[in-house]
Amino acid sequence: MAESVTKWESAGGNNTKSIGGNGYEFSYTDKEGKVQYLQVDYGSMFADKEKTGLECYLPDIPKANDILITHGHMDHVGGIPHLINLRRGKTKEPLTLHCSKYSEQMIRNSLTSSRIPAEEFPIFHTIEPGKEFEVNGFKVEPFSVSHSIPEASGFVVESPDGVRIMTMGDFKTAPVPLGNGWDDEAVAKIAKKGIDFMFVDSTSASSPGYSKGENQVREGLKDVLKESEGGMIVSAMISSSAHRLHTVATAVANYAKETGTEPRTVIIDGASLINARRALVKCGYNIEEMVKEQTGIDIKIATAGTKTAENVPYDQRFYVCTGTQGEEASFVKVAEGRNKNISLDVPCPVHVYNLQSCIPGNEEQYKGLEQKFKDKGCTTYFPDRYKPNKITVHASGHSGASDVAHACHIVHENSPRPTKVVPIHGATEQRKKVMEIAQDEGMNTFLVRNFSAISIDSEGRATFEKAAPLEKWITVKDLNNDFRKPYYEYATMMMDIPNKKVIDGEKIYYKKPPKKQKPEEKKINVEKKLQQIAISKRCR
Amino acid sequence: MGLKWTDYAEIAEELAPLYPDMDLADIDYEDLTKKIVALPDFEDSEKCPDENLLDAVYSVMTELVYGKETDEVSSIDQD
Ligand SMILES: [Zn+2]
Numbered sequence A: 001m002a003e004s005v006t007k008w009e010s011a012g013g014n015n016t017k018s019i020g021g022n023g024y025e026f027s028y029t030d031k032e033g034k035v036q037y038l039q040v041d042y043g044s045m046f047a048d049k050e051k052t053g054l055e056c057y058l059p060d061i062p063k064a065n066d067i068l069i070t071h072g073h074m075d076h077v078g079g080i081p082h083l084i085n086l087r088r089g090k091t092k093e094p095l096t097l098h099c100s101k102y103s104e105q106m107i108r109n110s111l112t113s114s115r116i117p118a119e120e121f122p123i124f125h126t127i128e129p130g131k132e133f134e135v136n137g138f139k140v141e142p143f144s145v146s147h148s149i150p151e152a153s154g155f156v157v158e159s160p161d162g163v164r165i166m167t168m169g170d171f172k173t174a175p176v177p178l179g180n181g182w183d184d185e186a187v188a189k190i191a192k193k194g195i196d197f198m199f200v201d202s203t204s205a206s207s208p209g210y211s212k213g214e215n216q217v218r219e220g221l222k223d224v225l226k227e228s229e230g231g232m233i234v235s236a237m238i239s240s241s242a243h244r245l246h247t248v249a250t251a252v253a254n255y256a257k258e259t260g261t262e263p264r265t266v267i268i269d270g271a272s273l274i275n276a277r278r279a280l281v282k283c284g285y286n287i288e289e290m291v292k293e294q295t296g297i298d299i300k301i302a303t304a305g306t307k308t309a310e311n312v313p314y315d316q317r318f319y320v321c322t323g324t325q326g327e328e329a330s331f332v333k334v335a336e337g338r339n340k341n342i343s344l345d346v347p348c349p350v351h352v353y354n355l356q357s358c359i360p361g362n363e364e365q366y367k368g369l370e371q372k373f374k375d376k377g378c379t380t381y382f383p384d385r386y387k388p389n390k391i392t393v394h395a396s397g398h399s400g401a402s403d404v405a406h407a408c409h410i411v412h413e414n415s416p417r418p419t420k421v422v423p424i425h426g427a428t429e430q431r432k433k434v435m436e437i438a439q440d441e442g443m444n445t446f447l448v449r450n451f452s453a454i455s456i457d458s459e460g461r462a463t464f465e466k467a468a469p470l471e472k473w474i475t476v477k478d479l480n481n482d483f484r485k486p487y488y489e490y491a492t493m494m495m496d497i498p499n500k501k502v503i504d505g506e507k508i509y510y511k512k513p514p515k516k517q518k519p520e521e522k523k524i525n526v527e528k529k530l531q532q533i534a535i536s537k538r539c540r
Numbered sequence B: 001m002g003l004k005w006t007d008y009a010e011i012a013e014e015l016a017p018l019y020p021d022m023d024l025a026d027i028d029y030e031d032l033t034k035k036i037v038a039l040p041d042f043e044d045s046e047k048c049p050d051e052n053l054l055d056a057v058y059s060v061m062t063e064l065v066y067g068k069e070t071d072e073v074s075s076i077d078q079d
Helices: A080-087 A101-113 A184-192 A215-227 A243-259 A271-282 A289-294 A332-336 A362-377 A401-414 A428-440 A520-537 B008-017 B029-037 B050-064 B072-076
Strands: A005-014 A023-029 A034-042 A057-058 A066-068 A096-099 A123-126 A133-135 A139-145 A150-156 A164-167 A197-200 A233-238 A264-270 A301-303 A319-320 A351-353 A379-381 A419-424 A455-456 A461-465 A470-478 A487-496 A499-509
Touching: A034 A139, A080 A470, A080 A487, A096 A101, A096 A133, A101 A123, A101 B050, A139 A184, A197 A401, A215 A233, A215 A243, A215 A351, A233 A332, A243 A271, A243 A289, A243 A319, A243 A332, A264 A271, A264 A332, A271 A301, A271 B050, A319 A332, A332 A362, A351 A362, A362 A379, A379 A428, A401 A428, A401 B029, A419 A428, A455 A470, A455 B072, B008 B029, B008 B050, B029 B050
Parallel strands: A034 A066, A066 A096, A096 A123, A164 A197, A197 A419, A233 A319, A233 A351, A264 A301, A264 A319, A351 A379
Antiparallel strands: A005 A023, A005 A455, A023 A034, A057 A470, A133 A139, A139 A150, A150 A164, A455 A461, A470 A487, A487 A499
8 A cells, every 4th residue: 555645836927037937736645556636726827829829838738626816816717718618528527716806807807808707607615714624635724814916815735644835825925905915823723733735925025124015005106196186197007907997096086185175086998907896796796985984085987988988077077997918908998099988188187007017028028118208298196116116106916025935923923844845936046035035934945847846645644746847838829819709729839848848749639619609590490401301301 | 590599709799789888897787688688689588597607798798899908818928
């Protein structure tokens, strides 16, 4: 009889350079050799469609039928619609997603966006911080963390052998306005039960200090409101990072209260922001009511293109658009005069603010976007990612060096077992930074590459399996190139990391969803069939 | 056979051009249900069996009216 083994494998997300395609797999092999799986996240990785023709990359198909979802950002859940396509007809087991309500809404939006048939939607099990549940023999305890998106979660997964692994998800420690956020006491309480391994988000670990909170952005927005008086404000945010919408609304209310003026109307534009706004309401976050309760001021959030929005005087408008990086979305359409809901040709000055700093590698497009607004005579403020900014209009969702140290310290201090730290979700340099920080706390650390694994026996002894030099990914292409009628093609792709080469793999055949016919088509098909029957009868 | 509640995308495609002034950020299930049931080729029960299907209709309509945004993943990776 063999030994039982608990295993953690990096299925994606620990890339050498890029970030995304997050996926981690837990497995437990019992003494009889029976294996149980549990996946954490199944995200997509950015593919730059203009250059590659691809929608995105995905990690390999998970073996598990259950996925723990840390949060609703696409680099953690963007693979779910494709997973449903790839599983079609291959398994009768239902897919169950264990996630918060807000993550569920984000996933549902991406399922409808990919036109997944409603009958094939996964089962959603709503998780609550501190409320333990069991999946395939694993005990799972979620705990809330702060991130730019509401209701982000970390998990402690305990295998049947009692091996306890903490995975933080994307996190920072600053308080968040919507839902629960990071809670020192809750993390300490969970750590007291013992943590063997701790997987830590390293994305912003190279930034010194703590990551900023939305409260600092709220203060920064006061300056924005002051310098824009008498003018129209056009801004942009990342829609899923919905705390920012609350921050804008609160800043508008606070400013009106402090100056004794009428609050501006916040007007949202862009499909993903409008979808996010409904998701917030569905999850109980009615921002107008929350702001009224917190400030006593009545504010209005309107939708661009509606009569309510059009009736607001120009100098009272605070537009919030999608598309902070200049991608094809509401913001760039405004800059290029292609947005049918927002025109820059107005009888007052226009002040443009990007409420998001530039994503590394996108500097040219980001600057180009700002220039387009300048060329139209707008006053602009686009924060610099690398230098101190005059006004705080953006706060990262990821932990800075001090957040990482803070989290490591709490776990190290409270866990009765020695905890080993494994950095995840970051390029190699950022992951090395987390190792330094954890080592300063007196913890052991391990650098794990994509597709390598950690096996732990029932005595708690860990061994490391090195990854093969080739990484297997899945490419996603929309052959129709039409979001209304997507026709996805999937293929394997091997990344030869040491030699920095990409080797195209094979097409992955999958069963297409049943085609819906329009009534006229159905009528024609029935007539055709009747004709065929008549012909075959005549031939007999 | 006409449209069923589960045909969320087809329903949205028919509704979007009929109601260009609808506030798509505003959830009004009663109003949306009425509009769907009134579609000429809708052939299902008067009451939607699952609220999530109505949300799916809103979501697709929003994309059709405001345009789909596909590149967000590039922005959130390092947000
Ligand atoms: Zn995230």
